Amino acid sequence: LFARPWDFVKGCVRIDDLPPTDRTEIAFAGRSNVGKSSLINALTGRVNLARTSNTPGRTQELNIFEANDAPLRIVDMPGYGFAKAPKKTVETWTRLIHAYLQGRPNLRRVFVLIDGRHGPKPADETVMNELDSAAVSYQIVLTKADKPKAGELEKIVAKTDQIIAKHGAAHPEMLITSSEKKDGIDGLRAVIAQLLAT
Numbered sequence: 001l002f003a004r005p006w007d008f009v010k011g012c013v014r015i016d017d018l019p020p021t022d023r024t025e026i027a028f029a030g031r032s033n034v035g036k037s038s039l040i041n042a043l044t045g046r047v048n049l050a051r052t053s054n055t056p057g058r059t060q061e062l063n064i065f066e067a068n069d070a071p072l073r074i075v076d077m078p079g080y081g082f083a084k085a086p087k088k089t090v091e092t093w094t095r096l097i098h099a100y101l102q103g104r105p106n107l108r109r110v111f112v113l114i115d116g117r118h119g120p121k122p123a124d125e126t127v128m129n130e131l132d133s134a135a136v137s138y139q140i141v142l143t144k145a146d147k148p149k150a151g152e153l154e155k156i157v158a159k160t161d162q163i164i165a166k167h168g169a170a171h172p173e174m175l176i177t178s179s180e181k182k183d184g185i186d187g188l189r190a191v192i193a194q195l196l197a198t
């Protein structure tokens with residue numbers, strides 16, 4: 001699946017811009033700057049497929065990626081929580097994010113990315129609550145695992161597990177990744193392949 005050449009298809013600023021629901025979708029959500037676009041690049045093995053930046057608020061649309069004939073569509077989302085953008089713009093993204101996450105019938109799983117240096121923030125729990133209410137399958141992915149020291153990462157993992165446990169028993173196991181070091185990427189690929197097989 002990820003040996004195929006993945007391409008950028010379009011950026012959607014409104015729900016009406018989205019492609020038809022003919023393919024299974026997975027989406028990458030998370031606070032601004034958590035590493036959503038970087039993870040998509042690592043996943044697809046493309047250096048700059050999804051544009052990344054040091055400045056929170058880089059991704060401003062629902063960006064759609066597809067590979068020829070692949071039964072999967074990847075959706076890169078704008079970040080929530082904070083962004084270096086005008087308040088009105090952030091409100092527009094926030095509405096778009098929520099409309100997409102709660103109303104997309106072919107959305108098979110949302111990967112909720114959490115910064116491995118900081119662990120879950122209130123905005124992450126809000127999104128988890130919303131996905132629980134909408135009965136959308138989601139899986140937590142810790143990012144930037146190359147950054148914290150070993151002992152710190154363990155604490156963040158434990159804290160994140162506690163939060164996940166509060167959200168019921170049915171959630172798939174958290175993934176720990178580094179797009180920089182390509183750690184955990186094969187594991188993420190395997191999860192996605194398994195989703196398509198079931």
Ligand code: GTP
Nearest residue numbers: 033034035036037038052053057058059079179180
């Ligand atoms: P928005 O689109 O602004 O919401 O951000 P995003 O979640 O798409 O984050 P992006 O992928 O643009 O990455 C943000 C910053 O984090 C960039 O400077 C990346 O180089 C850095 N980054 C992403 N993943 C990793 C990682 O695994 N390790 C390290 N050390 N840095 C990373």
Ligand code: MG
Nearest residue numbers: 036037058059
């Ligand atoms: Mg981005």
